[in-house]
Amino acid sequence: MSYLPYVITVVAPPSLLNQKVLDLIEPYYSLQDAQWLSQQEAIDIELPTTDLNDAKSIFKKMQTALRSQKVDIFLTPMLSRKKKLLIADMDSTIVQSETLDDLAAEVGIGEQIAAITKRAMNGELIFADALNERIALLKNVSADLLEKTWQHTKLNDGAQTLVATMRKHHAYTALISGGFTFFTQKVADKCGFHENHANQLSIQDNKLDGTVILPILGKEAKLFHLNRLTQTLNLTKNESMTIGDGANDLPMLTHAGLGIGYYPKPIVAEQLSNIIQYTSLRSALFIQGYKESEFVDELG
Known part of the structure; x- marks a missing residue:
């Protein structure tokens, strides 16, 4: 106690x-x-x-x-109120939408893939199976549409402020996503995350070949990176904070010192006490005791 x-x-x-x-x-x-x-x-x-x-x-x-x-x-x-490690999910957490759904929308099957995504994020489907099913539907889609999708991707309010402020106060930051490295690298660069990890799309002749390069990064991998980083940085569990919205985020949310649900799916909301459901990612700073006067919007 x-x-x-x-x-x-x-x-x-x-x-x-x-x-x-x-x-x-x-x-x-x-x-x-x-x-x-x-x-x-x-x-x-x-x-x-x-x-x-x-x-x-x-x-x-x-x-x-x-x-x-x-x-x-x-x-x-x-x-240990101010955390020394931040691990964030990407889709519907750091960015406003599900990037895979947005990619599917570019080729006219957005609703079909979004329905599978919704079930997976609610914990109704095995994440790896749902991911493989969605990517198979995108076979032969031009890889050029990845960049087009990125151009429409928007950060959630407070995303850059959250990362920049924690980095200013010497926290380590990581973006860990069940999405794809094409997007996590760009989001990490834009927000200033120290590192990022996600799945890799298999591309042949500038087209998606309908598969994901193994191994698939799911909920176990997110927990693995939480444990890896706490050990590497010589931190206690109480010094870590994770934030996410879907079922595949639950292990890292429940094992961190502070797990925050960001507009979470019902299966996530029922297992967490700290939930952002009306405000922005700025709240993840307030919850640590940061004053607005301590916020920075970008890395110096």
């Missing part, structure tokens, strides 16, 4: 953490124990307890009080 207090962080979309929200949570915190991380956006409430069960009880009561408000609420211990 930690001998430091627990802290609840409440985050709203910018300028929406107003007096109405504060009035709803006032029965559960003392103003003298609250600290603004960003005015009218994020506030820290230090709990007067070192007991996890007590902290969870207060957290649940506050969640219930705020249920009608579009705000995110997080519970973390003060111990």
Whole structure:
């Protein structure tokens, strides 16, 4: 058990953490124990307890009080609060969409492949089988469409700020995806991740040949990279943070010191207490106690 207090962080979309929200949570915190991380956006409430069960009880009561408000609420211990390792999923986490679905849309089978993706991310299909099935449907598609797809790919709000701010404060960052290296390399370069890992498309004569180069990177591989990096960097589990949305992210989310669901699928949401569902990736900084004044939008 930690001998430091627990802290609840409440985050709203910018300028929406107003007096109405504060009035709803006032029965559960003392103003003298609250600290603004960003005015009218994020506030820290230090709990007067070192007991996890007590902290969870207060957290649940506050969640219930705020249920009608579009705000995110997080519970973390003060111990090792600022993480030294960030591992992030890519599709629907760092970027807004599923890049494989977007590629399929370029050739007119987006809905067909998106339906398989949805089932896989909900944990209804074995990830490797679902990946092979989708890539087989893209056999003979021109590899030139990868670049065209990338041109339409957008980062989620706060992605670059999250990576740049953690790097500024000496955290190591990795992008680990069940998607493809063509996209992870570009996203990693744009955001500033130290390293990236994903699956590799097999391409022959500038066309996708309908297969994935083995081995397939799935949920076990994501957990492997979490364990590898904590060991390589000589970190404890508590010093790591992972963020993702789908079923293949669950092992790394549940084994990290802090696992955050980002607009997660139901199977993920039911297993995590810290979920971003109304705000941006900036919340992954607030949850660590960073003030907005400490944020940087890009690496210097």
